[in-house]
Amino acid sequence: MENWLSLCVVLLSVTCSCKAAGICSVPETRKSYVTTLAITMARSVGQCVTPDPSVLLALNLGQVKDPTAQDILINQLKKDSVERVSKNETFTSGKVALYVLALRSSCVDPSSIYVPEGTVDLVQLLEEKTREELQSFENNSSSSNASVKTTWYQVGLDIIGLCVMSKPYAITAAHILATHISLNIFGVDTAAIAAMGLVCVLEMENIPEGTHISVKTKLSDLLTYMLDQQNDGLIGNTYSTGLAGQAFLAAHPCYSLDSWDCAATIQKLIDLIPQKTFALPIAAAQLLPFLWGHSYVSVKQLPCLYSDAPLISVEFTIVNDLVGEHFKYSITVEVTEGSALLQVMEKAKELNPKEFSFQYKKYEWGVYITSINQLDGSNNDKTYWQFFSGINLLKQGVSDYIPENKEHIIAVFSKY
Ligand code: B12
Numbered sequence: 001m002e003n004w005l006s007l008c009v010v011l012l013s014v015t016c017s018c019k020a021a022g023i024c025s026v027p028e029t030r031k032s033y034v035t036t037l038a039i040t041m042a043r044s045v046g047q048c049v050t051p052d053p054s055v056l057l058a059l060n061l062g063q064v065k066d067p068t069a070q071d072i073l074i075n076q077l078k079k080d081s082v083e084r085v086s087k088n089e090t091f092t093s094g095k096v097a098l099y100v101l102a103l104r105s106s107c108v109d110p111s112s113i114y115v116p117e118g119t120v121d122l123v124q125l126l127e128e129k130t131r132e133e134l135q136s137f138e139n140n141s142s143s144s145n146a147s148v149k150t151t152w153y154q155v156g157l158d159i160i161g162l163c164v165m166s167k168p169y170a171i172t173a174a175h176i177l178a179t180h181i182s183l184n185i186f187g188v189d190t191a192a193i194a195a196m197g198l199v200c201v202l203e204m205e206n207i208p209e210g211t212h213i214s215v216k217t218k219l220s221d222l223l224t225y226m227l228d229q230q231n232d233g234l235i236g237n238t239y240s241t242g243l244a245g246q247a248f249l250a251a252h253p254c255y256s257l258d259s260w261d262c263a264a265t266i267q268k269l270i271d272l273i274p275q276k277t278f279a280l281p282i283a284a285a286q287l288l289p290f291l292w293g294h295s296y297v298s299v300k301q302l303p304c305l306y307s308d309a310p311l312i313s314v315e316f317t318i319v320n321d322l323v324g325e326h327f328k329y330s331i332t333v334e335v336t337e338g339s340a341l342l343q344v345m346e347k348a349k350e351l352n353p354k355e356f357s358f359q360y361k362k363y364e365w366g367v368y369i370t371s372i373n374q375l376d377g378s379n380n381d382k383t384y385w386q387f388f389s390g391i392n393l394l395k396q397g398v399s400d401y402i403p404e405n406k407e408h409i410i411a412v413f414s415k416y
Helices: 002-015 028-043 053-061 067-086 093-105 122-139 152-164 169-180 188-202 209-228 238-251 262-275 281-291 296-301 341-351
Strands: 113-115 118-120 311-320 327-336 358-363 366-372 383-389 408-415
Touching: 028 053, 028 262, 028 281, 053 067, 053 093, 053 281, 053 296, 067 093, 067 113, 067 118, 093 122, 093 152, 093 296, 113 341, 122 152, 122 169, 152 169, 152 188, 152 296, 169 188, 169 209, 188 209, 188 238, 188 296, 209 238, 238 262, 238 281, 238 296, 262 281, 311 341, 327 341, 341 358, 366 383, 366 408
Parallel strands: 311 408
Antiparallel strands: 113 118, 311 327, 358 366, 383 408
């Protein structure tokens, strides 16, 4: 195994890409089973159904596209995440990680989720929650029953999420997981998720030498453990096999190819599909990425415009020469190219909430600004906030108007 490990590290540093394809794949004659499973899973999506991020993730990693289901899920997950945060509802670290992965795989930037009800930075939230998980462990690490806040399974998901979003804290978390997760506390599901997290981190830059060694060693242990759990094509049980398959694809070539009968695993899983073994959407969602030759780590390679989009700077000025105490404030903010004016205003509010806080209402035409800097428009007084780009009146509302680099947006408290 040590030789394979050395080879793996060399290849990881040379290729730096996801190596999912090419080990074994579903035979052409049996692909229809996979497609049917994916279609059935996509049909589980609906406006009144609780959204499952794993389903969106699977659809984005797969070859069966269902734009309607994908759109419904994106909107549900965005709304749900803002709601959970604003209402302080349960949102465990692993769940946040799955939301991050699902939204990132849809090319929605999880660090800037916006819905009319509010905004949330899911990547920052994920980092905070991962820190909580590990602090909880480290505070009791001397005790025999030291544990993370939830489970190592969720910490594994956290590492994948942070790593896919290129957050350096993924490296620290991987180091802690690698040095503390013990062979007797993980099942195959946990080992698979943890292994994917470690593979992802090994491809990151600036990993300290000590971390590199501990992560490589633990990855090797996890792979050996999973390889030992093979039985009649399955790895662990029916429901852990898809995750284990994903981990083996992600970790290829960190183990000897002879040690895993990939074709037997695929054959066994395909045989189980017509028996409705994976009828639950979550069961299908954990399996399908593997059958399509991908893993959760592949999300990092999915191309998205936003991740390459450059930052632009926009000047934003608010002016009241009309009522009460007059004021004029300006701020310059940076947002990614293609952001709506509303995101510029959100950024201004974040940087200077005292002067740039604002409120709005949602209509069919998008967002209508009702107040800025505590100054409300009034139907009785016929006042409102009027928006200009330089001297030109905007023809769109703030949620639709896309400012350009160096543009100067002015909101003037006016009469109509
Ligand atoms: C951690 C875990 C547990 C923990 C959950 C507690 C905790 N604080 O985390 C414990 C050990 C308690 C547990 C128990 C069981 N589990 Co379990 N569990 C998992 C595991 C490894 C990770 C789940 C997770 O954290 N997901 C990520 C988080 C972010 O998502 P979540 O939605 O918040 O996850 C919650 C639910 O998954 C729930 N949960 C966990 N297990 C089960 C099982 C069932 C049937 C249900 C409805 C919910 C549920 O607890 C999670 C944490 O809150 C999964 C593996 C997998 N492949 O998904 C198996 C898994 C979901 N569990 C499974 C099973 C079978 C069980 C048990 C029925 C085992 C048993 N014979 O008693 C029991 C549940 C009994 C009951 N009381 O109803 C199977 C489900 C297979 C299936 N087709 O239904 C899985 C897939 C493992 C496997 N490969 O067989 N589990």
